[in-house]
Amino acid sequence: MTFRARHLLGIEPLAPQEITSVLDLADRYVDLNRRTVKSSDALAGMTQINMFFENSTRTQASFELAGKRLGADVMNMSVAQSSVKKGETLIDTALTLNAMHPDLLVVRHPSSGAVNLLASKVNCAVLNAGDGRHEHPTQALLDALTIRRAKGRIQRLTVAICGDIAHSRVARSNLILLGKMENRIRLIAPPTLMPAGVGEFGCELYDDMREGLKGADVVMMLRLQKERMDGGFIPSEREYYHRFGLDAEKLSHAKPDAIVMHPGPMNRGVEIDGEIADDINRSVIQEQVEMGVAVRMACMDLLARNLRAERGRRAVESYV
Amino acid sequence: MTIHFHNARLICPETGTDAPGSLTVDAGSILARDADAPEGATVIDCNGACLAPGIVDWGVKIGEPGERHKESFRSAGLAAAAGGVTTIIARPDTAPAIDTPETLEFVTRRAAESVVRIRHMAALTKSRAGREMTEIGFLLDAGAIAFSDVFHVATDTKALGRALTYARSLGALVVGHPQEPGLSAGAATTSGKFASLRGLPGVSPIAERMGLERDLALVEMTGVTWHADQITTARSLPALARAKADGLDVTAGISIHHLTLNEFDVGDYRTFFKLTPPLRSEEDRLAMVQAVAEGVIDVIGSFHTPADEESKRLPFEEAASGAVGLQTLLPAALRLYHADAIDLPVLWRALSLNPARRLGLLQGRLTPGAPADLVLFDPDAPFVLDRFALRSKSKNTPFDGARMEGKVLATWVAGTRVFAAE
Numbered sequence: 001m002t003f004r005a006r007h008l009l010g011i012e013p014l015a016p017q018e019i020t021s022v023l024d025l026a027d028r029y030v031d032l033n034r035r036t037v038k039s040s041d042a043l044a045g046m047t048q049i050n051m052f053f054e055n056s057t058r059t060q061a062s063f064e065l066a067g068k069r070l071g072a073d074v075m076n077m078s079v080a081q082s083s084v085k086k087g088e089t090l091i092d093t094a095l096t097l098n099a100m101h102p103d104l105l106v107v108r109h110p111s112s113g114a115v116n117l118l119a120s121k122v123n124c125a126v127l128n129a130g131d132g133r134h135e136h137p138t139q140a141l142l143d144a145l146t147i148r149r150a151k152g153r154i155q156r157l158t159v160a161i162c163g164d165i166a167h168s169r170v171a172r173s174n175l176i177l178l179g180k181m182e183n184r185i186r187l188i189a190p191p192t193l194m195p196a197g198v199g200e201f202g203c204e205l206y207d208d209m210r211e212g213l214k215g216a217d218v219v220m221m222l223r224l225q226k227e228r229m230d231g232g233f234i235p236s237e238r239e240y241y242h243r244f245g246l247d248a249e250k251l252s253h254a255k256p257d258a259i260v261m262h263p264g265p266m267n268r269g270v271e272i273d274g275e276i277a278d279d280i281n282r283s284v285i286q287e288q289v290e291m292g293v294a295v296r297m298a299c300m301d302l303l304a305r306n307l308r309a310e311r312g313r314r315a316v317e318s319y320v
Numbered sequence: 321m322t323i324h325f326h327n328a329r330l331i332c333p334e335t336g337t338d339a340p341g342s343l344t345v346d347a348g349s350i351l352a353r354d355a356d357a358p359e360g361a362t363v364i365d366c367n368g369a370c371l372a373p374g375i376v377d378w379g380v381k382i383g384e385p386g387e388r389h390k391e392s393f394r395s396a397g398l399a400a401a402a403g404g405v406t407t408i409i410a411r412p413d414t415a416p417a418i419d420t421p422e423t424l425e426f427v428t429r430r431a432a433e434s435v436v437r438i439r440h441m442a443a444l445t446k447s448r449a450g451r452e453m454t455e456i457g458f459l460l461d462a463g464a465i466a467f468s469d470v471f472h473v474a475t476d477t478k479a480l481g482r483a484l485t486y487a488r489s490l491g492a493l494v495v496g497h498p499q500e501p502g503l504s505a506g507a508a509t510t511s512g513k514f515a516s517l518r519g520l521p522g523v524s525p526i527a528e529r530m531g532l533e534r535d536l537a538l539v540e541m542t543g544v545t546w547h548a549d550q551i552t553t554a555r556s557l558p559a560l561a562r563a564k565a566d567g568l569d570v571t572a573g574i575s576i577h578h579l580t581l582n583e584f585d586v587g588d589y590r591t592f593f594k595l596t597p598p599l600r601s602e603e604d605r606l607a608m609v610q611a612v613a614e615g616v617i618d619v620i621g622s623f624h625t626p627a628d629e630e631s632k633r634l635p636f637e638e639a640a641s642g643a644v645g646l647q648t649l650l651p652a653a654l655r656l657y658h659a660d661a662i663d664l665p666v667l668w669r670a671l672s673l674n675p676a677r678r679l680g681l682l683q684g685r686l687t688p689g690a691p692a693d694l695v696l697f698d699p700d701a702p703f704v705l706d707r708f709a710l711r712s713k714s715k716n717t718p719f720d721g722a723r724m725e726g727k728v729l730a731t732w733v734a735g736t737r738v739f740a741a742e
Contacts, residue, residue: 012517091633111635112519113589132637134519172519196522197513 003302007119007126010135011176023145026298033294042301043072046103050076053109058264059129063106066296090114091121098122103307104300125303133169139263140173142295146288147218150259154181160212162188163222163271166195170263171222175203188212192233209250216254221246221262221272237270247273259284322346324357325364331372332686333669343371345692348734352688366696369729372668373684374406374693376675379549380624384430386415390714391626397434399711401739403647404695404728407437407683413470419443419454421462428463435738439465444483444494450474453483456492465679468495471596475501484542495547498532508637509598514583520636525553525600532556536563539570547678548572551617552600554607561616571678573619576652577643579609581718591632591639593718612670613662620670622649626714644712648719654699654726692735701727
């Protein structure tokens with residue numbers, strides 16, 4: 001098993017073998033999670049703090065469940081409505097928490113790079129649960145696991161990512177991961193939602209969805225934020241659905257066995273047709289949620305092993 | 321007191337020469353070049369080190385009034401002297417802004433604590449808000465050397481046009497910040513591959529050209545004498561060159577950071593590299609170096625902007641913008657010399673002679689009668705920069721830990737030594 005990282009701040013610093021290690025271990029946790037007795041002692045005695053500077057129900061619940069199944073003591077801090085409002089800086093919040101000796105810190109923050117900053121100030125393992133428009137590594141890993149289980153591999157696939165790519169950390173982490181694993185990536189979006197300079201990342205860019213979906217093995221839809229819908233980035237919800245919403249007709253341009261993914265929460269009738277989302281032969285959206293817990297368990301398990309090893313080394317050094 | 325600098329490598333931006341020689345200084349002015357040492361003169365053997373006019377650094381932020389914990393006139397003066405800067409042209413973006421003769425008199429009085437010369441720019445509009453013009457006449461009488469709203473770009477073009485017309489009638493020099501504020505609002509980087517990779521909001525480099533085109537049209541309309549504080553993108557250069565060719569009274573500057581660093585230096589969200597305007601692509605950087613060498617860009621400055629640790633130790637988007645530069649301007653500029661991009665006389669034209677000329681100062685020359693503001697430096701001495709060794713109160717330099725070449729050995733202002741290396 002190869003996994004050397006001290007923190008999980010993004011997909012960018014990971015080597016392909018490290019990604020494979022996470023997915024392999026996550027596969028084992030999927031089996032555990034399907035049993036009646038789901039507990040493990042991988043994190044027994046350890047403390048996990050979930051610190052969400054941005055509201056989230058799904059991701060926070062997934063991390064909480066993952067920690068609890070591994071036997072950690074899990075604490076949730078909804079920082080969105082606490083001390084930060086009183087003017088405390090991110091660093092002070094981090095130092096305060098650090099003094100409580102947590103072992104794993106799960107952080108979501110609205111500013112890109114905020115989790116990197118925080119990680120440099122604490123001496124526990126930090127997991128990025130989404131920072132601004134930067135990265136959301138566990139989402140990309142759970143997507144990769146879902147694809148690998150559905151397609152039998154995570155190489156040499158044609159993956160279409162469609163929607164609000166400019167504002168999406170999920171898209172960013174996914175295109176880095178899929179690129180590292182040598183897949184063909186297509187980005188489909190109206191030009192106003194396509195980030196600048198993304199052509200240099202080695203992706204193919206499309207603003208015609210039918211063209212972009214041609215021959216795709218995987219169709220990854222992204223959520224369109226409500227505040228971007230009226231006139232600012234796209235003319236209207238209905239025009240967006242007409243041109244970029246995934247329906248049966250557009251999906252027919254992809255491979256007949258193409259799978260449909262969405263990180264949730266979905267806007268039915270905006271970016272995806274309800275029937276496609278519920279089609280058990282095409283949609284793997286529910287599997288994604290299931291894989292989420294397993295992948296987060298795997299990530300925390302691997303980080304905890306590295307943390308223990310590091311502390312062990314330090315103890316030996318101080319003894320010698 | 322008479323000083324005779326012997327065995328020096330004289331860098332003269334006016335004649336464009338870089339040659340061995342000697343310089344004699346008396347009563348605060350340059351007395352003679354390549355003459356024998358007068359009797360009773362203090363003879364300084366320069367050992368072949370470079371002797372050049374002191375740097376005139378145009379666009380320095382000093383925290384008085386309002387933010388003295390970031391930088392005082394005293395600390396700025398010490399940093400400048402250690403960096404070979406002998407004249408500071410201070411910015412009016414203080415708290416409150418320098419927009420009345422009274423605040424200008426206050427800072428002029430306070431500036432006496434500095435060991436180097438300090439001249440002040442005043443705000444062009446009240447509170448730098450871009451709506452009502454300041455008392456340009458009174459401010460000129462009180463010693464304002466130029467007028468600028470610094471990084472605030474006026475959106476009320478009619479009000480700005482009136483302020484420029486009024487400034488022209490008094491012969492005042494106006495400094496603009498070319499930028500289209502509608503495009504740059506909220507941006508922390510230049511848009512492109514790097515901004516997308518890091519998920520940071522970016523501004524298109526074209527926003528600078530849009531702002532420049534508008535400002536140049538206003539200069540044409542009003543006839544004002546105008547200087548662009550920083551031109552940092554290749555796409556702005558044709559507009560600037562055209563305006564100069566058309567005979568508009570226009571000059572432009574750039575910060576040393578935009579000549580020596582690019583957007584990728586931000587790396588892992590390092591906030592000491594967050595600047596206004598943001599760092600640009602490597603293509604832009606190279607084009608700007610060439611523009612300085614060709615004289616399309618006239619002035620290089622540090623745009624010294626002190627920021628405390630608290631305002632920089634934040635997520636990149638929220639962190640303060642700007643870097644200190646008084647003490648690192650010279651060694652950073654020498655990177656261009658060591659890269660064989662710009663020779664020393666041309667470099668000193670941009671660092672010293674051109675800003676002095678544009679501001680109506682006598683500095684920047686080695687000719688008899690010019691002020692004896694001098695810097696003696698070894699252009700090849702290597703060192704690793706330690707930000708805590710800087711004399712500024714604020715330590716926010718992007719060059720922390722950088723390998724640099726070029727050490728200031730001593731600095732003189734009006735013939736008085738204000739700095740000597742240990």
